[in-house]
Amino acid sequence: MKTIHQYHLDGEKQVTTLALRDGYRIVRCEYLVAQKRVCLWVEELLRIDLPVSDRQFMVVGSGTPVPVSYQHVDTALDPFGPQAFHVYEVIAPAELPTNCLRKPFSSAIFGEVERQHA
Numbered sequence: 001m002k003t004i005h006q007y008h009l010d011g012e013k014q015v016t017t018l019a020l021r022d023g024y025r026i027v028r029c030e031y032l033v034a035q036k037r038v039c040l041w042v043e044e045l046l047r048i049d050l051p052v053s054d055r056q057f058m059v060v061g062s063g064t065p066v067p068v069s070y071q072h073v074d075t076a077l078d079p080f081g082p083q084a085f086h087v088y089e090v091i092a093p094a095e096l097p098t099n100c101l102r103k104p105f106s107s108a109i110f111g112e113v114e115r116q117h118a
Contacts, residue, residue: 004027006041008037009040010059015056017055017056018054018055019055021045025044026041031078033078040057057088058070058087058088059085064086
């Protein structure tokens, strides 16, 4: 047998740890307006012989950099606002490495562009 559990995720940029049975499957992600939070619905087998693992998830807004190792799970939209909440599974430590942060534009990357005058 199997069932679906609902889990509330912590606020933006907060890591939420869930104890999930091996073989779990995320079936839905939604922003609940009344609670102002993102929830995951996870299908799990009801077998006590399956090991339970701690899995970590993080909610971030659009444009927020995350480490390359994080895996996108789903996106939840606020139906009454412009916000999108992206859920990532945290695969590596929760620290953001400096090589994943956005850097300002540098003309050195593309070379100097000569401007034409009219």
